[in-house]
Amino acid sequence: MVNEELDSALGLGRYERGAGRRGYRKGLRRRRFTTSAGSHEIAMPRGEYFTRGPRGKKAWESHLVPRYARRSEAVEEALVRAYLCGTNTRRVKRALEPLLAGAALSKSTVSRIVARLEEDFAAWRQRDLSGEDVAILFLDGFHLKLRLAGRVESVPVLAALGTRPDGTRLLLALEARTSESEAAWGTVTEQLARRGVKEPVLAVIDGCAGLEAAVRNSWPWIDIQRCTKHKLENLRTHAPKRRWPQLKRDYDAIIYAEHETAARAAYEVFVCRWQRECPGVADSLREAGDSLLTFYRYPRAMWKMLRTTNGLERANEEFRRRVKTQGSLPNVAAGMKLLFGLYAVGLIKLRRLNGWKQLAQVVEAHRIGCGLRKALDPAA
Numbered sequence: 001m002v003n004e005e006l007d008s009a010l011g012l013g014r015y016e017r018g019a020g021r022r023g024y025r026k027g028l029r030r031r032r033f034t035t036s037a038g039s040h041e042i043a044m045p046r047g048e049y050f051t052r053g054p055r056g057k058k059a060w061e062s063h064l065v066p067r068y069a070r071r072s073e074a075v076e077e078a079l080v081r082a083y084l085c086g087t088n089t090r091r092v093k094r095a096l097e098p099l100l101a102g103a104a105l106s107k108s109t110v111s112r113i114v115a116r117l118e119e120d121f122a123a124w125r126q127r128d129l130s131g132e133d134v135a136i137l138f139l140d141g142f143h144l145k146l147r148l149a150g151r152v153e154s155v156p157v158l159a160a161l162g163t164r165p166d167g168t169r170l171l172l173a174l175e176a177r178t179s180e181s182e183a184a185w186g187t188v189t190e191q192l193a194r195r196g197v198k199e200p201v202l203a204v205i206d207g208c209a210g211l212e213a214a215v216r217n218s219w220p221w222i223d224i225q226r227c228t229k230h231k232l233e234n235l236r237t238h239a240p241k242r243r244w245p246q247l248k249r250d251y252d253a254i255i256y257a258e259h260e261t262a263a264r265a266a267y268e269v270f271v272c273r274w275q276r277e278c279p280g281v282a283d284s285l286r287e288a289g290d291s292l293l294t295f296y297r298y299p300r301a302m303w304k305m306l307r308t309t310n311g312l313e314r315a316n317e318e319f320r321r322r323v324k325t326q327g328s329l330p331n332v333a334a335g336m337k338l339l340f341g342l343y344a345v346g347l348i349k350l351r352r353l354n355g356w357k358q359l360a361q362v363v364e365a366h367r368i369g370c371g372l373r374k375a376l377d378p379a380a
Helices: 002-010 073-084 089-095 107-126 182-195 211-218 228-236 241-255 260-277 279-292 300-306 310-323 332-344 356-369
Strands: 023-035 038-053 056-059 136-148 151-163 169-176 202-205 223-226
Touching (some): 002 038, 151 332, 169 182, 169 332, 182 211, 223 228, 223 279, 228 241, 228 279, 310 332
Antiparallel strands (some): 023 038, 038 056
């Protein structure tokens, strides 16, 4: 394959003559190369173009087997996957010994390969999002045990998940902060807007103080849906444990109603009952207001996935499973690199939004209603 690549680059094959020749071969170089079939010694052809470069004639470089490469992409991906699945760098060599067929692989080599995740993460954080039509945002924060300033701390990670009008979802942001304040969330939403997230119509958020204000500062027209799972957990903190079953039944009557009118009626019943028994429960429900019922204004097929931030909770669960034997990671960068890697190699999969076939029409109508876009003239 590499010989064919060189012939194509030089214009003619070995020993052929013609006007299309762009350079010549310059012998062979032996190289040890590891693939998924084991370690092999290959004869790498060398070539040189007629065109002069800054150091004389320009040397040909293979794209199939780049200069200094000692392993195929399949092998390096297997090393990264083994690390992300929970195998530490000292054990990767033993775990992949059948695949590598005795090829040399030191702990430092594994560390260098895994370190590339950090470079990929840095580029991913700054990538332009203007080519992505993000219609719905899921925003939530979760805590990870990371070493910060010499001590293991519970560090908040602010995460953003986006949904396109075709229902497919993508991870937009992962940012470690010292708190989940309005200022902290504001930097995340402002950065998303600056990178090209311009016309989202709905944000599904947890009950973090300041998050809603940060979202509205960046996108004033946006609908807000408060996570119903987070709100139930919050309501339980205001009631004795023996009353939790009744609390959930009354709450479910709101969240799982047949339509918005029935949900609002159940909402009033809930407030009346719990205002007498546990005023804190009623006050907590009122705090969420209408933003708890926003999902009812969207097609019924979407309700299940629009009323919670469970898609982001899945990332938290996978990360905790990955690090449970380590207790904590050495620093914030290592933690963020690992979390990003779980997404990057597909160990955390994001499935399409339920009811996606109706989503594009709903999004377009919402954007026209908000003045973000103009309706097309049927006559035109």
